[in-house]
Amino acid sequence: MAISLGSIADDYTGASDLANTLTKNGLRTVQTVGIPDPSLALPEVDAMVVSLKIRSVPASEAVTAATEAERWLRQQGAAHVLYKICSTFDSTDAGNIGPVTAALSEAAGGGAVLVTPAFPETGRTVYLGHLFVGGQPLNESPLKDHPLNPMHDANLVRVLARQSRGAVGLIDLAAIAAGPAAAKAKLDALGRTGVTMAIADAICERDLETLGEIALETPVSTGASGLGLGLARALVRSGRISGSAAGENIIRPVGGLSAIIAGSCSKATLRQLDVAERSMPVLRLDPERLLTAGPDEIAAAISWAGDRISAGPVVVAASAAPESVSRLQSQYGRETSGHAIETATSIIAAELVEKGVRRLVVAGGETSGAAVDKLAIPAFLIGPEIAAGVPVLRTIGNRQGDMLLALKSGNFGGDDFFAAALAMMR
Numbered sequence: 001m002a003i004s005l006g007s008i009a010d011d012y013t014g015a016s017d018l019a020n021t022l023t024k025n026g027l028r029t030v031q032t033v034g035i036p037d038p039s040l041a042l043p044e045v046d047a048m049v050v051s052l053k054i055r056s057v058p059a060s061e062a063v064t065a066a067t068e069a070e071r072w073l074r075q076q077g078a079a080h081v082l083y084k085i086c087s088t089f090d091s092t093d094a095g096n097i098g099p100v101t102a103a104l105s106e107a108a109g110g111g112a113v114l115v116t117p118a119f120p121e122t123g124r125t126v127y128l129g130h131l132f133v134g135g136q137p138l139n140e141s142p143l144k145d146h147p148l149n150p151m152h153d154a155n156l157v158r159v160l161a162r163q164s165r166g167a168v169g170l171i172d173l174a175a176i177a178a179g180p181a182a183a184k185a186k187l188d189a190l191g192r193t194g195v196t197m198a199i200a201d202a203i204c205e206r207d208l209e210t211l212g213e214i215a216l217e218t219p220v221s222t223g224a225s226g227l228g229l230g231l232a233r234a235l236v237r238s239g240r241i242s243g244s245a246a247g248e249n250i251i252r253p254v255g256g257l258s259a260i261i262a263g264s265c266s267k268a269t270l271r272q273l274d275v276a277e278r279s280m281p282v283l284r285l286d287p288e289r290l291l292t293a294g295p296d297e298i299a300a301a302i303s304w305a306g307d308r309i310s311a312g313p314v315v316v317a318a319s320a321a322p323e324s325v326s327r328l329q330s331q332y333g334r335e336t337s338g339h340a341i342e343t344a345t346s347i348i349a350a351e352l353v354e355k356g357v358r359r360l361v362v363a364g365g366e367t368s369g370a371a372v373d374k375l376a377i378p379a380f381l382i383g384p385e386i387a388a389g390v391p392v393l394r395t396i397g398n399r400q401g402d403m404l405l406a407l408k409s410g411n412f413g414g415d416d417f418f419a420a421a422l423a424m425m426r
């Protein structure tokens with residue numbers, strides 16, 4: 001049966017965040033890792049989210065991967081494709097939100113594309129084109145110190161314009177509050193003046209419902225989980241799907257050992273690690289040694305974990321505070337450090353799975369992408385929510401047998417997230 005909604009997510013935690021929102025709002029959803037092999041048996045669903053790792057790669061690579069995924073989603077029947085970006089608009093002036101959105105729009109025949117990272121449930125709101133994170137302007141929030149995409153401008157019309165060849169416009173809150181017809185009229189009017197992408201304000205779920213309704217009338221939109229909520233509710237309201245997604249069976253026990261791998265340096269993850277340290281063994285990797293003596297530091301971590309893991313969950317973390325991150329980056333380069341650390345944490349995750357781990361929590365978007373790729377997991381079913389934006393995932397077609405995972409976006413989750421996640425994964 002044809003799907004109603006397709007999505008391309010620019011990282012794997014973002015994909016599970018969106019899949020969680022779609023499921024909670026009534027869409028049977030599956031998360032694939034890249035375009036799945038045709039031999040992979042997937043259940044019948046309303047929505048598919050293709051996870052890609054294209055947030056921080058060169059724009060041309062991101063465009064190629066996203067347009068291939070778009071083609072595949074259209075073949076599955078998707079009339080609308082949502083490009084899932086981060087709710088904190090993580091990107092650089094060199095891309096990738098602008099170029100990918102433009103390419104997806106062109107593939108679908110053109111027209112102005114609605115763009116909004118608003119996700120009020122996690123404190124991301126957009127007003128007059130400015131993004132607020134927990135009430136702080138983006139450029140004053142912890143995102144100013146992100147290791148890969150530091151965000152220094154809260155004005156998204158300006159940020160997106162720097163990444164785009166076409167003109168960027170704004171659908172302001174006044175137009176959205178006036179309802180779907182007024183908001184659509186504004187989008188169409190902007191399109192007639194040559195605008196190719198329009199940042200849309202949204203501060204509450206009602207705004208997202210309006211935006212979902214108008215986005216559904218177009219072939220492509222770009223946004224975070226909030227726009228996913230709007231699209232899912234619009235689909236259910238339209239009667240095109242029954243709206244009866246259920247995740248109860250997905251967390252039936254898998255047994256095995258459990259572990260947590262962290263590569264996120266976000267404020268939330270750093271706090272969660274401090275809290276975990278009170279109840280579980282936590283190994284703090286030496287990031288500099290990962291760059292200079294990688295194999296030895298990795299082997300030492302695997303041996304440390306091997307000595308403890310049969311007694312209970314262990315945590316292995318590369319995460320560090322902004323000052324240490326910038327020290328390392330100024331010595332070895334941003335990309336080199338990020339890549340070396342992701343490679344190390346993914347090898348450690350894979351070795352722990354070899355040792356019998358079947359319940360795995362990974363903190364960090366890039367970190368999760370590297371770990372899931374190393375484990376070669378093809379797809380996930382979506383289980384219940386652990387914290388806003390983070391569901392329990394059950395593997396589909398995994399060569400090590402069924403596993404439960406949680407892929408935690410760096411900024412998500414309460415202080416006790418790690419214990420809360422493991423308590424839901426048996």
Ligand SMILES: Nc1ncnc2c1ncn2[C@@H]1O[C@H](COP(=O)(O)OP(=O)(O)O)[C@@H](O)[C@H]1O
Pocket residue numbers: 147148263264265266287318319320324325328329337338339340341342363364365366367368408409410411
């Ligand atoms: N101590 C560290 N110093 C520098 N970079 C680090 C350190 N620890 C992790 N990293 C890198 O920082 C990046 C964090 O990104 P990501 O995993 O996406 O986390 P988040 O979800 O918080 O954005 C990854 O590339 C990771 O390898």
Ligand SMILES: O=C(O)[C@@H](O)C(=O)COP(=O)(O)O
Pocket residue numbers: 011013014015017018085086087088119224225364365366389408409410411
């Ligand atoms: O939209 C969001 O905030 C998340 O889904 C997301 O994409 C976060 O990215 P990472 O913090 O890199 O995991």
